[in-house]
Amino acid sequence: MRHAATAPLLLAGLMACLPVQAADPADVPTVHGLALYDEPALPADFPHFPHANPEAPAGGTLTRAAIGSFDSTNPFIIRGTPATDLTVIYDTLLAANPDEPFSLYGLLASGIRLDPERQWIEFDLHPEARFHDGEPVDAADVVFSFETLVEQGQPFYAAYYADVVDVRAVDADTVHFDLAESESRELPLIIGQLPVLPAHYWEGRDFEATILDPLLGSGPYRIAQVEPGRRIVYARVDDYWGRDLPVNRGRHNIARLVHDYYRDQTVALEAFKAGNLDLRIETSARNWATAYDFPAAENGFVERLMVPDGQPAGMQAYVMNLRRETFQDVRVREALNLAFDFEWLNRNLFYGAYQRTRSYFENSAMAAKGLPSEAELALLEPYRDQLPERVFEKPLPMEQPDAMRPRLAKALELLSEAGYVVRDGVMVDAETGEPLRLEVLLFDTQFERVVQPLLRNLAKLGIQGDIRIVDVNQYLNRLRRFDFDIIVGSFPQSANPGNEQRDFWTSEYADVPQSRNLIGLADPVIDELVDTLIAADSREALDTAARALDRVLRWGFYVIPQWHLGQTRIALWDKFGWQEPFPIYNLDLDAWWIDPDRAAMIEARQRSR
Structure with missing residues (x-):
């Protein structure tokens, strides 16, 4: 009886392995x-x-x-x-x-x-x-x-x-x-x-x-x-x-x-x-x-x-270039995130017009919220050893102090853990003595007033920050060569993200001139999550894959999310x-x-x- 029951299952398994006939x-x-x-x-x-x-x-x-x-x-x-x-x-x-x-x-x-x-x-x-x-x-x-x-x-x-x-x-x-x-x-x-x-x-x-x-x-x-x-x-x-x-x-x-x-x-x-x-x-x-x-x-x-x-709001953000050694430590990237004061900007510069962007798929069902669902966990569990524990154990949106003083205090702790100390008011590498310095590259002068408050908060941490404004042609040439520390970049999303996600996030495009992988991501887990998203065969599967990808990207602190307007x-x-x-x-x-x-x-x- 056992062999009689097993035979159809074996046949079905063999049939499943055969190539699909077009x-x-x-x-x-x-x-x-x-x-x-x-x-x-x-x-x-x-x-x-x-x-x-x-x-x-x-x-x-x-x-x-x-x-x-x-x-x-x-x-x-x-x-x-x-x-x-x-x-x-x-x-x-x-x-x-x-x-x-x-x-x-x-x-x-x-x-x-x-x-x-x-x-x-x-x-x-x-x-x-x-x-x-x-x-x-x-x-x-x-x-x-x-x-x-x-x-x-x-x-x-x-x-x-x-x-x-x-x-x-x-x-x-x-x-x-x-x-x-x-x-x-x-x-x-x-x-x-x-x-x-x-x-x-x-x-x-x-x-x-x-x-x-x-x-x-x-x-x-x-x-x-x-x-x-x-x-x-x-x-x-x-x-x-x-x-x-x-x-x-x-x-x-x-x-x-x-x-x-x-x-x-x-x-x-x-x-x-x-x-x-x-x-x-x-x-x-x-x-x-x-x-x-x-x-x-x-x-x-x-x-x-x-x-x-x-459409989903997508992600407009300060984009950190992982090709620079400065940004390769996630603790540094998280510290820079803490120094960004959206509420002050929205109140003092934006007339209360904007909402804070948190997700790469903001303003859509694809944005990750709370703890991972069972469906998300099914996608993420195979990579548990390669992902931060927070991906599985901490809810989104991530908890951060509202006031800047405790935010900057937490940022100092993270920078200390990353091997930095403050000497004579300057944040330096504890071993080499090199200052922690960064440059924000712009081509539009009207954005300068928006960047200045971030640099002022970074200065309170001892981080030396500058703004470099260049003409559009020079800006594009530097972008093609990934010759920047931080830029204001965007990753627009449609209601149905797909193949373009490869260009945004995958290893294959991390060093290809003029690709849209501005961050310089080269992570095999993200590569496979992108493939899973592209292969989604239903709306539910697409939403789940996007949430899993969103969760991993957000806990990587690769960008400092800015704001969005749904109009x-x-x-x-x-x-x-x-x-x-x-x-x-x-x-x-x-x-x-x-x-x-x-x-x-x-x-x-x-x-x-």
């Missing part, structure tokens, strides 16, 4: 869209995104500020400082609906076939798809784009598409991607986000060289004017092949998108007040509270909006139209338009001044 593409139905979980919300015959107005007027100009300078029109490579907004000239295979957590619908692709076992995905291309020079967009362009970006583009692309085994053109209008058995649910969707470049244009050109040419794309805008370091202008493509696709109808209405470059945000704000800029996304709480009482605003020509943001602050001259309600997950300025009557009124006002 379906034949001919047997897989063609669909109009993909969702990470379940089905896309919009049917195959949807006319347009709900927040877009197909009757919106076309025309007008939107002028915005960019800060710093630029010397390249290629946004995909390591070299150079690219101009802003360059992706508007390119189409992708699929387009996201900003009103859904993660659903994509056909753009260049007219149809999608996804293997039920997620071993491959195929896209049928629109036969009408054209680059701006009239040449058709075909499968060979998709293959070229994928291979070029992965092999010659920024490290992000290699991380993002790491589990793509092969890509090939089935015919002129069909492209096929073979996928590794990584169990990454999002991989088919992020392949759909691939920007498609013209292979014929790049033939004979050096893709990795900085360039200022008006590059060729197939998107709703083309580059119309390039003034290096000063201005870039995009013009609406009148004969854009995809104008009437459901994902585009009622969008890309504005005729000219202008980005003028300014030295810093202070100058840009004055340009907005003078009417030289049309719209401004305000990042300063002080400016929002005090800087918009000028006559045009008081007379109703300028409007301010607070648009809710349904986007927009100041604008009152010539724009939009349709409400706004999409839940992303602000979509592409669905806005310019009201010709209100624009004429504002232009007349400017001329009469």
